[in-house]
Amino acid sequence: xxxxxxxxxxxxxxxxxxxxxxxxxxxxxxxxxxxxxxxxxxxxxxxxxxxxxxxxxxxxxxxxxxxxxxxxxxxxxxxxxxxxxxxxxxxxxxxxxxxxxxxxxxxxxxxxxxxxxxxxxxxxxxxxxxxxxxxxxxx
Numbered sequence: 001x002x003x004x005x006x007x008x009x010x011x012x013x014x015x016x017x018x019x020x021x022x023x024x025x026x027x028x029x030x031x032x033x034x035x036x037x038x039x040x041x042x043x044x045x046x047x048x049x050x051x052x053x054x055x056x057x058x059x060x061x062x063x064x065x066x067x068x069x070x071x072x073x074x075x076x077x078x079x080x081x082x083x084x085x086x087x088x089x090x091x092x093x094x095x096x097x098x099x100x101x102x103x104x105x106x107x108x109x110x111x112x113x114x115x116x117x118x119x120x121x122x123x124x125x126x127x128x129x130x131x132x133x134x135x136x137x138x139x
Contacts (some may be wrong), residue, residue, distance in 0.1 A: 022075040036075035037083035056098035
């Protein structure tokens with residue numbers, strides 16, 4: 001069991017990890033070994049609140065399929081063990097972030113002093129610009 005939070009834990013049997021060949025530079029080693037980890041996790045197997053599920057869908061983005069399966073590809077490291085640990089850590093972090101409720105924004109009004117300072121700044125800037133042009137004196 002992987003502990004995501006005090007209220008949520010996921011069974012390791014629900015996580016499917018397959019190893020595929022990594023892309024990019026690396027010479028013959030890349031062509032011989034399958035070190036990149038591809039994690040697949042079905043979110044329907046976990047009970048999440050509706051708002052947490054919506055946040056998870058938004059945070060996962062393109063990594064989540066239409067069926068609700070999160071696919072995380074990890075090829076940062078050269079060994080299967082480190083790539084496996086990396087994709088599991090990224091999944092747990094994604095689930096933790098989805099459980100955090102954002103604090104609602106409380107709208108505030110600008111203070112009287114800040115309104116006055118803004119208007120004085122605008123007036124000062126307008127006076128500077130008004131003084132730039134030709135005066136229109138007839139000589």
